[in-house]
Amino acid sequence: MKKKLVIHQDVYISVLLLALSAYLWYLTTKMMPDAARFPRLALGVFVILMVWTLISGIRKSIAATNDPEHKDVRLLKWEQNKMPFALFGITVLYAIGLNYLGFFIATAVFIPVVMLFFRCHNWKLIIGVTVGTLVFVYLMFVVFLKAALP
Numbered sequence: 001m002k003k004k005l006v007i008h009q010d011v012y013i014s015v016l017l018l019a020l021s022a023y024l025w026y027l028t029t030k031m032m033p034d035a036a037r038f039p040r041l042a043l044g045v046f047v048i049l050m051v052w053t054l055i056s057g058i059r060k061s062i063a064a065t066n067d068p069e070h071k072d073v074r075l076l077k078w079e080q081n082k083m084p085f086a087l088f089g090i091t092v093l094y095a096i097g098l099n100y101l102g103f104f105i106a107t108a109v110f111i112p113v114v115m116l117f118f119r120c121h122n123w124k125l126i127i128g129v130t131v132g133t134l135v136f137v138y139l140m141f142v143v144f145l146k147a148a149l150p
């Protein structure tokens with residue numbers, strides 16, 4: 001009887017993130033060498049952690065394939081992962097909104113949406129966090145650092 005191949009979700013995620021890391025590394029080649037130093041250092045640490053996660057996921061996959069009753073098998077199932085996928089989708093929409101609406105408008109929409117997504121229905125808190133964040137970012141980056149935000 002053939003054993004059913006089980007692939008742990010850590011394998012899928014680490015392969016996807018390693019591919020993303022390779023693309024981000026490629027983007028650092030277009031930067032000035034001094035400016036690229038920290039992103040490459042951060043990507044190097046990230047790649048080491050993802051390789052570690054990949055090896056761990058492969059071990060878990062082998063264990064789950066050899067023992068169908070293995071308890072630590074987490075597969076990518078919609079019911080278990082719909083909330084992270086939904087939050088990822090919201091974040092992608094925010095990133096797209098940054099280009100079209102600018103930082104302050106996109107962030108003024110993003111923060112309340114995320115807070116409502118996490119079931120925070122206290123409007124005073126939502127408005128306070130949104131306004132507080134926008135005022136802090138405006139003062140810190142626009143006024144003090146004189147940095148242009150998108």
